[in-house]
Amino acid sequence: MFVSWHKLTLSTTSLPLPPGPYSLPIVGYLPFLGRDLHTKFTNMAHTYGPIFKFYLGSKLHVVINTPELAKVVVRDLDDTFANRDLTVAASVNPMEAKIWPFPRTMRRGVAYIAFLTEANVITRMVWDDTTYKGEQGIRVGAELQTVVSNVTKILEQPNLSDFFPTLAWFDLQGVERNMKKELKKSQGPNDATSLNIIQVKTLLSDFMLAGTHTTTTLIEWAMANIMRNHKETFRLNPVSPVLIPRVPSKDCVVDGYKIPKDCVVFLNVLSIHRNPRYWDNLLEFNPERFLANEGTNKWDYSRNNLKFVPFGSGRRLCPGIPLAEKMQMFILASLLHSFDWSLPEGEEHDLSESFGLTLKKSKPLIAVPYQRLPDKSLYM
Ligand code: HEM
Numbered sequence: 137m138f139v140s141w142h143k144l145t146l147s148t149t150s151l152p153l154p155p156g157p158y159s160l161p162i163v164g165y166l167p168f169l170g171r172d173l174h175t176k177f178t179n180m181a182h183t184y185g186p187i188f189k190f191y192l193g194s195k196l197h198v199v200i201n202t203p204e205l206a207k208v209v210v211r212d213l214d215d216t217f218a219n220r221d222l223t224v225a226a227s228v229n230p231m232e233a234k235i236w237p238f239p240r241t242m243r244r245g246v247a248y249i250a251f252l253t254e255a256n257v258i259t260r261m262v263w264d265d266t267t268y269k270g271e272q273g274i275r276v277g278a279e280l281q282t283v284v285s286n287v288t289k290i291l292e293q294p295n296l297s298d299f300f301p302t303l304a305w306f307d308l309q310g311v312e313r314n315m316k317k318e319l320k321k322s323q324g325p326n327d328a329t330s331l332n333i334i335q336v337k338t339l340l341s342d343f344m345l346a347g348t349h350t351t352t353t354l355i356e357w358a359m360a361n362i363m364r365n366h367k368e369t370f371r372l373n374p375v376s377p378v379l380i381p382r383v384p385s386k387d388c389v390v391d392g393y394k395i396p397k398d399c400v401v402f403l404n405v406l407s408i409h410r411n412p413r414y415w416d417n418l419l420e421f422n423p424e425r426f427l428a429n430e431g432t433n434k435w436d437y438s439r440n441n442l443k444f445v446p447f448g449s450g451r452r453l454c455p456g457i458p459l460a461e462k463m464q465m466f467i468l469a470s471l472l473h474s475f476d477w478s479l480p481e482g483e484e485h486d487l488s489e490s491f492g493l494t495l496k497k498s499k500p501l502i503a504v505p506y507q508r509l510p511d512k513s514l515y516m
Pocket residue numbers: 236258342343344346347348350351354375376379380445446447448449450451452453454455456457459460464
C-alpha cells in the first residue's frame with residue numbers, strides 16, 4: 137500500500153515518458169496513423185508495450201492497452217483522469233465537452249429500425265409524450281437523424297486546430313465554422329412538427345447522442361453475428377473499441393512513466409477484449425465463457441472486471457447501462473421473435489469493421505425478414 141502510494145506521489149520530473157515511435161517535426165505521427173485507430177493501436181502495443189505514446193502535431197497522446205494499467209487510470213487515479221479532451225468541434229456545441237459521437241450516415245437497414253426505436257424511448261424520457269409515429273414522426277425522426285449525422289461527421293473529422301492549438305484561430309479546415317453553421321441551421325423556422333432550438337439542444341445532449349448510436353451499432357453487429365451463429369458481440373465488436381479520451385488534470389505516473397497534465401489518454405478496449413492473455417481461443421464463438429461465471433459478478437462490466445469493459449469504467453462509466461441492457465435485449469428479442477432473417481439473395485456475410493467514433497460495420501447490414509409468427513394480427 138505504502139509502495140503504491142509512494143509510486144503515485146513520486147515527483148514526476150525525473151521520470152521518462154512512455155516509449156513510442158519517432159515522430160516527424162511539426163506533424164508528429166499524424167501521417168502514419170491511418171483511419172483504423174483500433175488496429176493501429178493494437179499493432180503498436182505489440183511493438184512498444186502495454187503503454188506507449190505518440191505526438192499529433194504538438195499534442196502528446198498516450199495509449200493504455202491492458203486491464204492492469206487501465207485500472208490505474210480508471211480506479212487509482214480516476215479523479216485525475218476524469219476530464220475529457222475538448223476538441224474545437226465539440227466546444228462549439230452548446231453541450232460542450234459532454235458531446236458524444238453519432239453515426240456517419242444513418243442507413244436504412246437493421247440500424248435504421250434500432251435507431252428509431254432507441255430514439256423514441258430516449259425522446260419519451262425527455263419529453264414524455266413524444267413518439268416518432270406516422271408521417272409526422274418520420275419527418276421529425278429524419279430531421280433529427282440529419283442534424284446528428286452532420287454534427288457527427290464534423291466531430292469525427294481530424295482537425296489541425298486540435299493538434300496545433302496555436303493555429304486554432306485560423307480554423308484552416310473550417311471545422312469550427314461548419315459546426316456553427318450546422319447548429320444554426322437547427323434553429324430554423326419552428327412549426328408544430330419541427331424541432332426548435334431548445335428541443336435540438338436537449339436532443340443533442342448526452343443521452344440522445346450517446347444512447348442511440350451505440351445501441352444501433354450494437355444491434356447491427358449482434359444481428360450480423362447471430363445470423364452467422366456468433367453471439368459474443370460485446371467482446372468481439374465493442375461499440376467503442378477505443379474509449380473517448382481522458383485528459384489528466386495534473387502530472388501523474390502510470391507504470392513508472394510520466395503522464396503529463398493535459399495530454400490525451402486513450403484506453404484501447406479492443407486490445408483488452410482480444411488479448412490471448414485474458415481470453416482463451418479469443419476469436420472463437422463461445423458464449424459459454426460468460427455463462428460459466430454467472431452469479432460470480434466476474435463479468436460484471438460495471439464493477440471491478442477490467443478485462444471486459446464495453447461500457448468503459450470509473451467515474452466516466454457509461455451512465456446508460458441500465459437502459460442499454462434493456463433496450464438491446466428488447467430490440468433484439470423483438471427482431472428475432474417476430475421474424476426469421478436472412479441475407480438478400482447472393483449476398484455474403486461481411487463482418488469487416490470501420491473505425492470512427494464508434495466501431496461500425498463497414499457494410500450496413502441489410503437483412504430480409506420472413507414472417508415467423510403464425511398469425512399476421514400478432515404483428516399489430
Ligand atoms: C450498447 C449501448 C451502449 C454502449 C456500448 C455504450 C458505451 C459507452 C462507453 C464505452 C462510454 C465511455 C465510458 C468511458 O469512457 O469509461 C459511454 C459513455 C456515455 N454513455 Fe454510453 N453506451 C451505450 C448506451 C448508452 C445509452 C442508452 C445512454 C443514455 C441514454 C448512454 C449515455 C452515455 C453518456 C452520457 C456517456 C458519457 C459519460 C461521461 O463522459 O461521463 N450510453 N458509453
